Amino acid sequence: MPRPAGALLALPLLLAGCFAPSGEQAADGGQRLALALAFPPVAALSPFSDDAALLTRMGVGETLVGLDEAGQPVPLLAESWSRVDDRTVTLDLRGDVQFHDGTPLDAEAVVGALTAAAAAAPAPRSIDGLGLTARAVDEDTVEVRVAEPDPLLVHRLAAPGLVVLATSAYADPAAPDPVGAGTGPFELTELRGASGATLTADADHWAGAPELAGVDVTFPADAAARTAGLRAGELDVAVNLPIAQLSTLTDTEVLSVPLPRLVSLSLDTADGPFADPGLRAAAVAAIDPQPVVEAVYEGRADVAEGLFDDDTAGGLDRPAVTLPPAADPAGTSIRLATYSDRPELPEAAAVLAEQLRQAGFTVEVVVAEYATLETDLLAGTYDAVLASRLYLGDTGDPVGYLAADLTCEGSYNLARLCDPAMDAVVAEAATLADPEERRAAALRIEAQVLSTGAVVPVLHERTHTGYAPTVSGLAVDRFDRLLLGTGTTVEE
């Protein structure tokens, strides 16, 4: 081989040989579970980012309180709590909790964690701008206080962004490092960038020793990669599977959990053709969610009656919706945008566009990645936006969603709806303390919104988690925060 050509072939070989670090093999026996989560950590698992939900799903970090099915707080790291006044609450901490680094969970550690969260820029969404302060009353009692009266103060402490980590994790208070610093059933022993994490069971966990010896986590962002890993037997559990591939999973079980997530078509009420309520009514009349649910979502979603699903309505009556008389579209041209990040949305948009065409609209469909669309979506560049939105936020409460999405000052108002009367009822609902009254108010506002035709509800999504038949004890959580627990097992 001539030398230059040899050098050419050697060049790639010199470059080769760099792989991602692999996890260290656990020496001790016991069952390990291979888990694929949907997104790689964006901030090295700092809880002040979306990674917070990864921490709670993996069973590494825990919050002071949890949320039950109805969205009401339940004890977690705090055993009980009591309201001091409308701005203050005291929480009694569980006595037998240790962080994975061996230090005890005491009032001081909790105060440090909450103070770091409140000082983060920006603070976690559930407490941002509330002026939250925390103070140790005694060794296992914490007092939490906010600047303005707040009926949801305890709910807010359930947000994954407020997981409590050991003091050692806050060396950089802006980006806490959860390695070896959580309280959950599993200790995060190693994080390998975006490629994986190793968890080891914490035998001293307050709820008892976990059944599993450990968990090997990967973060394949591509949904098809998660499905393939499950089918090839490399994974025991994979979350967030695409509906299009569920039917290829023949040897695995699928756990489908309805989420408080609404897919809806928002019509631009500020300008363009849908500023005309008559045309909005025509669009509402044209849209039939049933074929979208049956074909595109293959029956694995629920037709949306309103903005909120029946679990959120909690058996309360939905007030009647009255739309203005529909106008004749007569070929009106509209642009309908959606994003490809959620795989079913582009197909759903094509079906809805066809329904609008049948009703007499001329429709152009625009699809791109959410990141490239967001500015235009919020600026009203498109006449209609098909979007998927969580409406119970971090607190399990629907009023925050109504304020952000449907009021004049709302920062995510895709319909660009601005009605002072609506703003007033939303503001009033936010002051209600009784959960049932809040839900009833939310349903009244829902009817009011639907009567404007600004938002056309299409369906409520479910999340699909695939697991090998040998796996049992996965948590079912409609807030999509919990997955692994002490009872999770995988048989031989």
Next chain:
Amino acid sequence: MTAAGRVRQVAPARPRHTPGRLRSGLLRPALTGLGAVAGTGLLVGALPWLSGDDPARTVLRAREVEREPDPAALDALREQLDLPADPVRGTVAWLGRAVTGDLGTSWVSGQPVAEVVPPALAVSATLSGTAAAVAVVLAVLFAWPAVRRAADGRADGGGAAGVLAAALAALPEFVLAVLGVAVVAVGWGLLPTSGFTGPEHLVLPVLALALPAGGLLGRVLAGAVREAAGEAWVRTWRAAGVSRAAVQGAVARRALTVVVPQVLLLLVGLLGAGAVIEAVFDVPGLGRVALAAALAQDLPVVQAAVALLVLLGLAAGGAGVLLHRALLGPAGTDGGLSPELPPPAPGAGRWAAGLLAVLLLVVLVGVLRDPAAQDLGDRLAAPSWAHPLGADALGRDVLARFAAGALPSVGLALLISAVVLVVGVAAGLVGRERAGLADVLNALPAVVVGIAVAAVAGPSLAGAAVAVSLVAWIPLAVHTRTLAAEVRASGFHLAARTSGAGRWHLVRHHLLPVVLPPVGRHALLRVPHTALALAGLSFLGLGAGAESPEWGRSLADGVVYLERAPWLVAVPAAGLVLLGVVAGLVRTGR
């Protein structure tokens, strides 16, 4: 001494460098590198201003997808990030720090960039380096029948290998990747589906990248072999009774000189552009890092990634030039080579016409049908009398969409190929033989080019065409440059020059006739690839509309249903392969 070495003695070698040129030869690359890093750094630094998206908002969204961009949170973030007031000041400050080795911290994750980008680059280098090496091996295998015939003094044949290579060159990488996972990893359980912790994880991604690249390089190499076979020394050697193996080796080596710079282009191009393949196999490479950071406008990460890629691109470009010279040996100086007018490519015109007729017939049958009519009851319906080629996820007729998509896919791709052929040949003839703009553009991640183009040209089909053209001319320019360097080193060129021929005369009568046929064939081979690339930027909103039946778009939409409805992928892929084979068979000789 190898056989080819003996050719060198045809002309006396002349020192190529005077001491003065040597000094500037060291200074110039340094200045080029600095200029390229500063220029691309400024381009990246200007992305927020070009796109009009507030970096505070994009960074917040990258950290917390579902969070509403409320003004207080954005202000807090802006203060924390200390965003630059304008792109120039931001880039200058970044350059100042980068020169001292401080790459800063990521705006999204807060981690030091030096801990994020270099490891990802190492992973990507492993992947693309192995893919490039495998592609070279494949190329040599595909071209070997031509080498054997050349050593026998023939320039014909090699048809089967050529057709196979052209078909592979037309296959989309992501389809091969998904197919590999479904068949080899899931079906047979032979290899892991994803991850990147050991050599077993290399096989599938490398095959997905190397099969199309190897097919393309194989065709280019076979063309070069045929041209080398026509050179006078081959006849001399054969007449002198040099062994067949020696002639084969010399012909192969002579032909490789043309392909080497192409391989280096491929190697660098794959480093920052492998986002799709990296995502399919969950490989933590630079392509994904650059893509996520560019979408989040995480400027420190994008700037560092682009700076490293551009420097690598320039280094590889320079290495390509040096390797080309070294492979030519002293023959690469005035009068040392004798490239001749290539013989006409083997006559496969009838085959090409036949395949084209089949393609046209299918399209003609299909255009009579409605490509937009939905029937959700026929979702993913298998081929039947009602839908001869099946139906897609919305029950639309695949045959009708194939036909309706033919013109926008093939027509635009052909148009772009013609434009980049002209640009590439012109740039290759004018440009000196050294690393430059082409290597910089080639190294840039496609997403950076795409965002910049989308910002300037708006999200449209024209924008996609511009973004694709911006990089499509490069391999052709480098090919032209390589061939032109050989012509300029030839006796007939020297003779014409010394007898006072004008510049245009030299180009018209000596350069173009030698350069155009192989570069033209190369451009044709890339037509399917161009058709795919047009759909590759649709995630940025660039390209044909969301409901367009364009082939690239149909493939991307259908690949998720590969196992449930293989016809969604097979039909457009077959269209591209047929197109590739036809393009590979077309006669470009005289």
